[in-house]
Amino acid sequence: MPELIEQMYSSQQIVIPPKYPYILKRYCKAAIKTQPYDLLRWSFEYFKALSEHRPPPVKLRLExxxxxxxxxxxxxxxxxxxxxxxxxxEIPTATLRQAWNGFCLDFMELQRILCLCEVHLRKDHVPFFHFLAVAGGMLTKCLTHTMILLCESLTKEPDGGSAAIPVEEFLTMYKYLALIDASKDVQYHNGYRDGNEPEPVVEEEEEVRPESEPPESEVEDDYWDDQDLQRLSVIDDHVAKTARLSVKLNLPTIGKIERSPSIERLTEVERENYMRERIGKPMPDEEIDKKLRHLSITKMNESAVMKTGMVAGRQMSTTSGEFIVQHIEQEIMAYIDEQIAILPDPDLKKKKAKPEEVAMVRDILETFLDENMDIIVPEVEEVEEEEVPIPDIIVVYAVPGIGPPVDSEIMADFEEYIREVTKVQAKMVMPRNIRHFLCPPLEKYIETEYDTNEKVHSSDQVPVGGTIAE
Structure with missing residues (x-):
């Protein structure tokens, strides 16, 4: 760190900007009039607004x-x-949040106002008069007082004046509030009123065929018209839908598939020779591997014969498809039974298995079962479950300053009156026009019925004379 060229020894060396006392004085007066709940946060918003040449969040007077x-x-x-x-x-929601945060106001209250304006999580802007009307309804007890408050908030006249505003702006806010039902608590899910959520749109996926391949119906019609064959349909829901079997079942076949007698006899001879040698003396591991390799080659030849017979036609009936599935299952189980029968002791839990027995079982697992596992256990495609997003739930409490919806007849009567009055007031509405005795009601008042015939209980009677005995 470089050394200071000049060191300060007295207060005369400290330079204070000439406007600093004036800025500090204005800041203190603004803080006293506004009385912010969070002074530090409000100070940040205050100086930020001054640096951006915006009106600072300062109240006109102390409340x-x-x-x-x-x-x-x-x-x-x-x-x-x-x-x-x-x-x-139209106020952008970002600008509205910035002005709202300038007074350190509650963010949840702003969200409730935006929900009543039907713009929360749905639009990125809100109409100015809609926002102001709903916000004014949060501060009053009835719709009539709300309209008087809006006149006092929007007027450009000084305090104590007539608080006049244009009639069109007044009617815009009044009609909007008269149509809102805020008489009870309501939940909003992702910005939509409970019960008015939009139905999810399901997009249907259309199968796109390659341009080179013509439609299936055209190929089949052209093919079967030239052939002197009977056309059959294959429909069977019980056939396994595996990758390997689906290819085999789609191939046509003619006649019944049978194993060659020579192959059957060869397998039995090999098994008898092996058992005879096994009883006499133990066989080295190399000879066991050779025997098992020979048996696996034999099974591969059998499967090749089966495939050759299956390719021999153009169409396969339901009966032949079921036969192939059953035949493959029988072949697999028969082969496993034959290999287990070769073992000297099938119950390997009673004693420790010999090395040649372990090698034989390992060969069965690695060669035959691994190759036919998709047939023994069909592969099931795992469908990933889509994560359902957590909905944004906001509870909007009842707003007495807005209340229930107003009847259209009451709205029409008041609009006719206010337009007639403003003809002689330069199209301006004042709070005194609302308070006038000739003004029709802005909302429907709920009258409380009192029972005049209700008898007063003896315990509630108050003595008016005489003496009170203990």
């Missing part, structure tokens, strides 16, 4: 009593957000 909830939306925050985002008909 009293001070909200103690963590990240709760307030009327002052809503008014500042309305002025920051005003002018954009």
């Amino acid at each position: 009293y009593p001070i909200y103690s909830t963590e990240g709760g939306l307030t009327r002052g925050c809503l008014k500042v957000l309305a002025h920051q985002l005003y002018g954009m008909s």
Whole structure:
């Protein structure tokens, strides 16, 4: 590290920018008016907005009593957000989250607002008036008070004025809120209301044939028209669907397949000679390997004969297919039984096996069983189960400021009234127009019926005179 050229010995050597006291003063006043829940996080957003030449997240005045909830939306925050985002008909969700985080507000509350706007996880933008209307409904107790709050938040007049806004903007927010049903708690799955989830789209896979191969129906029709043969269909669900058997079953055959008597006799002779020699004296390992190799070659020749007989025709019936499957299974089991019978002691658990016996069993496993394992145990293709993604579930609680849907008759009556009134107000709506006694209701009020004939219980009666005995 290079040495300092000049060392500081006094406070006169410290240079303070001339605008630093003014910046610090404005910051302190903004922090006092806003009263952020997380001062460090709010300070970061404040100076970041100043560096990007954006309006900082600062309330116009101190709200009293001070909200103690963590990240709760307030009327002052809503008014500042309305002025920051005003002018954009469609707000990108990234810009909205940035402005929302500037006031250190709760992110889950923003997700609930986006769910009511029907844009969460579905669109990357939200209409400005839809967002502002739903956010205002989170702060009131009825739809009428919500519309008054929206007028006070969107107006450009100073505090204490008429709080007028254009009538078209007012009716846009009112009609949108009047159609939302927020009278009860609802769950949203991946941005869709519970019960309104879209049906999954199943794409049908079409089999694509090579261009060089014509359709199967055309080939069969052209072929059988020229042949003087009877056409049969092969349908049997009990036939094993293995790789090797499928090739064999697709090959046509004529007649019944039988083993050659000479091969049968040769196998028995070899087995009798081997047993005779085995009883007399132990046979070296090389001779056992030679015998087993000769037997495996014999079996390979038998399979070649079977394949030759199967290729001899053009069509195979269901009966011949079943015969081939049964014949192969019998051949496999017969061969295994013959090899086990050669062993002097089939029950190898009672004593330790001899080296030649171990070699004979190992040869059976490595040669014959490995080659025919796909026939003995059919291969089953493992289908990988698709991982089902965990749905994003958000519970949107009842919003009294929006309430149940409004009847179309009530909406039509109020719209007719407000348009008639704004003709003499330069197409502007004011909160006093909503509070006027001639204004029709904006929503349906629920009247509480009280029972006047209800009798008061004797225990609830209060004495009005006399003395009270103990």
